[in-house]
Structures are given as structure tokens and as C-alpha cells.
Amino acid sequence: MLSFAIPEGSTARKGAIIFRLSKYNRYSINALASAIEDHPLISSGWVGLLFLNKQKFFEHASELAEGLTGPVVLVYSFMSCEWSDIRAEWKRVRSMPWRGPCIIFCGGPHPTGSVKSVLKEGADFVCAGEGEGAVVSFLDFAFNGSCNLSSSIFFYDQGKLKKGRIADNYPWEDSLPFPRKPYRFGPIEITRGCPFRCAYCETPVIKGTRIRHRTGEVISEAVRVMVAHGRTDVRMISPNALAYGSSDGRRPDVNALYEMLASIRRILPSQGRIFFGSFPSEVRPEFVTEETVEILKEFCNNRTIVVGAQSGSLRMLRAMRRGHGVDEVVKAVELLVEKGFEPAVDFIFGLPGETLEDVNHSLDPAERLAQKGARIHAHAFMPLPGSRWAFAEPTPIPDFARRRLESLISRGKLFGQWMHQDRMRWDQLRCRREGER
Numbered sequence: 260m261l262s263f264a265i266p267e268g269s270t271a272r273k274g275a276i277i278f279r280l281s282k283y284n285r286y287s288i289n290a291l292a293s294a295i296e297d298h299p300l301i302s303s304g305w306v307g308l309l310f311l312n313k314q315k316f317f318e319h320a321s322e323l324a325e326g327l328t329g330p331v332v333l334v335y336s337f338m339s340c341e342w343s344d345i346r347a348e349w350k351r352v353r354s355m356p357w358r359g360p361c362i363i364f365c366g367g368p369h370p371t372g373s374v375k376s377v378l379k380e381g382a383d384f385v386c387a388g389e390g391e392g393a394v395v396s397f398l399d400f401a402f403n404g405s406c407n408l409s410s411s412i413f414f415y416d417q418g419k420l421k422k423g424r425i426a427d428n429y430p431w432e433d434s435l436p437f438p439r440k441p442y443r444f445g446p447i448e449i450t451r452g453c454p455f456r457c458a459y460c461e462t463p464v465i466k467g468t469r470i471r472h473r474t475g476e477v478i479s480e481a482v483r484v485m486v487a488h489g490r491t492d493v494r495m496i497s498p499n500a501l502a503y504g505s506s507d508g509r510r511p512d513v514n515a516l517y518e519m520l521a522s523i524r525r526i527l528p529s530q531g532r533i534f535f536g537s538f539p540s541e542v543r544p545e546f547v548t549e550e551t552v553e554i555l556k557e558f559c560n561n562r563t564i565v566v567g568a569q570s571g572s573l574r575m576l577r578a579m580r581r582g583h584g585v586d587e588v589v590k591a592v593e594l595l596v597e598k599g600f601e602p603a604v605d606f607i608f609g610l611p612g613e614t615l616e617d618v619n620h621s622l623d624p625a626e627r628l629a630q631k632g633a634r635i636h637a638h639a640f641m642p643l644p645g646s647r648w649a650f651a652e653p654t655p656i657p658d659f660a661r662r663r664l665e666s667l668i669s670r671g672k673l674f675g676q677w678m679h680q681d682r683m684r685w686d687q688l689r690c691r692r693e694g695e696r
Contacts, residue, residue, distance in 0.1 A: 274329030372644025
């Protein structure tokens with residue numbers, strides 16, 4: 260038998276919200292579950308809450324279909340690399356003998372940038388952007404009959420694309436990053452938004468260009484809860500970890516950064532560890548200064564710092580509106596190595612409009628940085644939905660570049676999924692162009 264996350268209340272359970280877990284969405288699902296766990300429909304047990312991966316979902320498919328008489332809302336949050344499998348899954352979902360309505364509600368990076376195609380392929384509702392406020396309004400819509408849908412929710416009505424009308428004012432900065440019933444721990448998202456609008460990136464589309472920070476009090480409370488449950492490793496999520504506390508996201512606020520990390524360190528026991536500026540976060544190279552690196556040395560346990568370079572070609576950096584040059588990357592790597600860190604430097608190959616000269620201009624500094632003590636994290640350009648380059652043609656990665664990248668791999672100086680990304684990016688672009696017609 261399935262065990263619902265929320266204990267059953269005095270009323271009979273009529274429906275359920277099922278979060279479809281995957282290896283890519285567990286952090287975003289935590290945020291959504293935290294937003295609704297105290298809603299009366301959930302806390303009373305009237306609506307059950309389930310967290311199921313694909314295998315568990317279909318193992319219990321008959322039990323779910325037959326045992327729930329009210330609406331069942333399947334919540335998906337997914338990336339573009341999952342889109343093909345998600346579409347196939349929805350066909351199986353639609354064939355199940357549900358007793359009540361089965362509603363597919365989805366959001367995340369791919370749906371945000373491809374609203375129309377995702378709706379056409381089987382979703383009933385799509386959230387474009389941040390999801391906490393949207394999932395709260397959708398809970399009332401699906402189970403209470405409310406017509407007040409968040410303005411970030413899109414749907415088709417008699418063949419016309421429509422959206423909700425109410426503003427999304429969810430207080431993200433003051434909310435815990437994970438649910439308490441049950442506790443589902445993960446990295447703490449400390450910052451949302453990015454002012455730089457890089458052409459390849461979807462972050463400004465999903466989170467906006469205005470930078471916001473989770474309050475230090477809430478971050479500290481989250482850490483206290485984790486420690487109380489024996490979790491003493493703390494990781495952060497941020498588009499630029501060293502921007503925490505910055506008012507504009509373009510220069511560091513070293514005082515806010517110091518105090519946030521110092522507060523965490525005071526809460527953690529002696530064996531507690533802080534991982535900051537490493538996966539699933541990164542730092543921009545111009546934020547790597549003597550002051551910020553000293554803060555990292557004082558409080559952080561990780562020795563790897565992820566630095567977003569993206570290209571060694573100044574022309575391509577300008578084309579993608581990256582906002583820094585090559586010199587800033589070199590200085591950041593040299594400073595980090597000097598202070599005892601191992602930089603993992605992101606480079607993207609196969610960018611739109613990339614010439615052979617640009618490729619060499621990227622490979623040359625990548626090899627020099629590897630000699631200085633960095634490891635290169637290589638990517639193949641993926642046309643992400645919603646980004647400025649969503650429909651841009653990738654440039655084939657030339658053979659000479661592949662050989663040089665493979666040479667770095669053989670020396671332990673390069674890692675990443677660039678070969679897999681290179682194989683799938685052409686199909687992804689074709690599907691997007693077809694789906695958005």
C-alpha cells in the first residue's frame with residue numbers, strides 16, 4: 260500500500276497531488292511541496308500528497324486509479340533532456356482508468372520556455388516561471404473550484420491560449436526551502452534571478468532579472484532544522500554564489516556574504532561542512548576577489564569552485580552578452596589556485612556563429628588554465644527554450660577540437676557531458692521548431 264506524506268485527517272481523502280520525481284527535479288519539488296504543505300486541504304488529509312519516481316508511480320498505477328475518487332493532479336517539473344520520455348509517459352498516464360479527473364500540471368525549465376508545445380503534447384496546465392505561488396493557486400482551483408489562477412499558469416480553452424489573472428506574490432525570501440511533512444532535505448536555494456541575460460541561459464526567463472536573496476534568518480532556520488535531523492552537510496543553490504546579498508547582482512556584498520556563512524558555521528556542529536560555490540552552484544569570474552576567496556577559505560569545506568567562463572573567445576563572450584572578458588577568467592583561476600582551490604571552469608563549445616578561430620580562442624585558454632591547476636568542465640551548446648538562442652543553430656564541433664578536448668580528458672583535466680549533449684542537441688532543436696509552429 261502507498262503511504263501518503265500527510266497523515267489522514269478526520270475527513271475521507273478524495274484526491275491527491277502526486278509529485279513525479281526524477282534525478283533532475285528533486286530540489287524544485289522540495290520548494291513546491293514546502294509551499295503547499297500547510298494548506299488546509301493538505302494538512303486535513305482531504306488531499307493526499309505523494310512523491311513518486313517513474314518506477315514507483317507505475318508500480319502503484321492501479322491502486323492510484325482505483326483508490327482516488329476525486330481529482331488527481333500529477334505535477335511534473337522537467338528539463339529539455341527529459342522531454343521525449345515525458346511525452347511517452349503521458350500517453351500511458353492518459354490510458355489509466357482514473358475514477359476522477361486526472362490533471363497534468365507542469366513547470367520547470369523546458370515548459371517555461373515551450374508553453375505551447377508542452378500543452379499541445381498533453382499537459383493540461385503549464386506554469387511558466389517560478390512555481391510556488393502557482394501551485395498554491397492551482398490547489399484551490401483543482402480541489403476548491405476557485406477561478407483565481409496565478410498569472411504564470413497557461414492553458415487552452417476552446418482552442419485559445421489563456422492564462423490566469425492573479426498576481427503571484429509568494430514570499431519566497433521568507434520561506435523554508437524544503438517541506439517538513441515529511442522532511443525532504445536538499446541544497447538551500449539562497450538567491451534567485453540574474454541581471455546578465457546571457458544569450459544561452461534560461462535563468463532570467465524562469466527566475467527574472469531582479470536578484471533576490473533568501474533572508475539570513477530563514478537560511479539559519481533551515482540549517483537548524485537540518486542539524487536537528489542529523490544533516491550536517493550544507494549545500495547552496497545560486498546562479499552566482501558570490502552574489503549573495505548583492506543589491507544589483509553585479510558586484511559582491513562581502514559583508515552580507517560573510518555574515519550568512521558565519522551564521523551557518525555557528526549553527527553547525529564541529530563535524531559540519533559547508534559546500535559553497537560548487538555544484539549545484541557556480542561563481543562568476545569577476546566576483547572572485549581577494550576578499551571573497553578569503554571568505555571561502557574561512558568557512559567552506561569544498562576545494563572545488565565552479566567558475567563560469569563559457570568561452571575563451573572575446574567575440575563569443577560579447578555575442579552571448581556574458582559581461583566579462585577572458586582576463587577576468589584567468590585572474591580568477593590564478594587566485595583560486597594560489598589560495599588552495601581547484602577551479603572547475605565551464606566552457607561551452609559549438610556555440611551559434613562560432614568560427615574556427617573562435618574555437619581555437621576557447622581551446623587555447625582552456626589548455627593554459629588546465630596547466631595552471633584548473634579542470635575544464637566542457638559542454639556542447641544546447642538551445643534552451645526561452646533563452647535568446649532558443650532557436651539558434653548550433654555549430655558543429657570540429658574534429659580538431661574534439662581531439663584536443665579528448666587529450667585533456669586523457670590527462671584528467673577535462674570532464675562533462677559534452678559528447679552526450681552534442682548528440683542530442685540537434686533533435687532537441689528540431690522538436691522545438693516543430694512544436695512551436
